[in-house]
Amino acid sequence: ASGDSLAVNGLHDIDVAKKNITAHSSKENIISHRYSLFSQIGYENKYFAHLLILREGCSLFGETEQWQTYYGSSLSWQITNEKWWPIEWIDKMNLHYAYGTAGVRPPFGAKYEKWIYADSSYHKSVMGNKYLKPARSAEHEIGLMVRFLDRFSMNIVYAHTTTKDIIRSNFLIGCYGYDYQWTNDGTIKSHSIEADIKISMANNSNLEWEMGFMFDMIRQKITRLDTYPFRTEYTVFFREGESVGAIYGYRLI
Numbered sequence: 001a002s003g004d005s006l007a008v009n010g011l012h013d014i015d016v017a018k019k020n021i022t023a024h025s026s027k028e029n030i031i032s033h034r035y036s037l038f039s040q041i042g043y044e045n046k047y048f049a050h051l052l053i054l055r056e057g058c059s060l061f062g063e064t065e066q067w068q069t070y071y072g073s074s075l076s077w078q079i080t081n082e083k084w085w086p087i088e089w090i091d092k093m094n095l096h097y098a099y100g101t102a103g104v105r106p107p108f109g110a111k112y113e114k115w116i117y118a119d120s121s122y123h124k125s126v127m128g129n130k131y132l133k134p135a136r137s138a139e140h141e142i143g144l145m146v147r148f149l150d151r152f153s154m155n156i157v158y159a160h161t162t163t164k165d166i167i168r169s170n171f172l173i174g175c176y177g178y179d180y181q182w183t184n185d186g187t188i189k190s191h192s193i194e195a196d197i198k199i200s201m202a203n204n205s206n207l208e209w210e211m212g213f214m215f216d217m218i219r220q221k222i223t224r225l226d227t228y229p230f231r232t233e234y235t236v237f238f239r240e241g242e243s244v245g246a247i248y249g250y251r252l253i
Contacts (some may be wrong), residue, residue, distance in 0.1 A: 025124055027109050031059040046081045050074045056103070058134075060113045065133035092147040099141070103134035106167050110182035127178035135184070138167025139164040151200040161190045185226035188244060192218040220244035 036055045054070045061068065076096035079085065114126035143157035165184035172178050194216045201209040222242050229239030237248050 024038075029059075030108065033057045044081070046078045048076045048078075052100070058105060060105045060108065060110060060111070061134060062132035063130040068103055068134060068136075070101045070103060072098065074098035074100075090146060090148045092145070093152060094145045096145075097140075097142050099139070101136060101138045103136055104163075104167065105134050106132050106182060110167070110169075113178075124178045125180075127172060127176060127181040129182055131184075132167070132182055133165055133184055135163055135165050135167050137161055151203075153198045155194075155196050157194045159190075159192045159194075163188045163190075180234065183227075187224035188220055189223050190218055190220040190244075192216065235238070 033056070037056045038051070039051045040048070042048045048166060050073060052072045054072075055067065056070065057067045074096060075098075076094055078093060079093040080090060110126075111129055111132045112126070113124075113128035116123045116125045119220050126155040139159055141157060141159040143155065145153070147153040164187045166186040166188060167184060168186070169180045169182050170185070171180045194214075196212055196214040198210055198212040201211055203209075220243060222238060222240055222244060225238065225240040229237070229242075231237045231248070237246050
């Protein structure tokens, strides 16, 4: 890559070269620190508990939101290890519940003010946001695993997830002087069910053969939107109370 006559002193980027530009360049630096504490305990090979606490700091977060704390916990019960378990043809049955939180990072540079240099002039593009924080998801999950007759296994999992502070770019009116700004302005709730059944058709020294059937379903809805309803270029419509991915139109081609 090469270019002559940089328009901004000290900015080592081909994009600001005025003459003889032969390539495009970009550079991204992300600094992240994570600290975690993990604990697990089991009792009589029947009852199990897990706990996780995570502290994360990232340069992608806004200045006032540099550090975030997440956590997760789970409980499980090996029912077939109970002395009173009466059904011999069920080899293993496990019931579990889990709750945890996680974050979705903003795009690179979303928190910063951004100017674009084009055609020998500058143009305001992105309005910075020092309060920008990661979207935060909290999920409840309950599941059941059963193995029986030494060849069949079944898993069923139900999850309910709430994601707050969704990150999106908002177009700004002319008085701001910028094209758009990245903000946290919505909540999405989802419900999902996953199930699978596996059958061991053969398992010996010469052949191992397993077949399975899977099913999953997810429903997502926008329960809060702190901005005006909008539609993407692909006709996907976003508004409060709408299902995520709803498409509106008059004709499908």
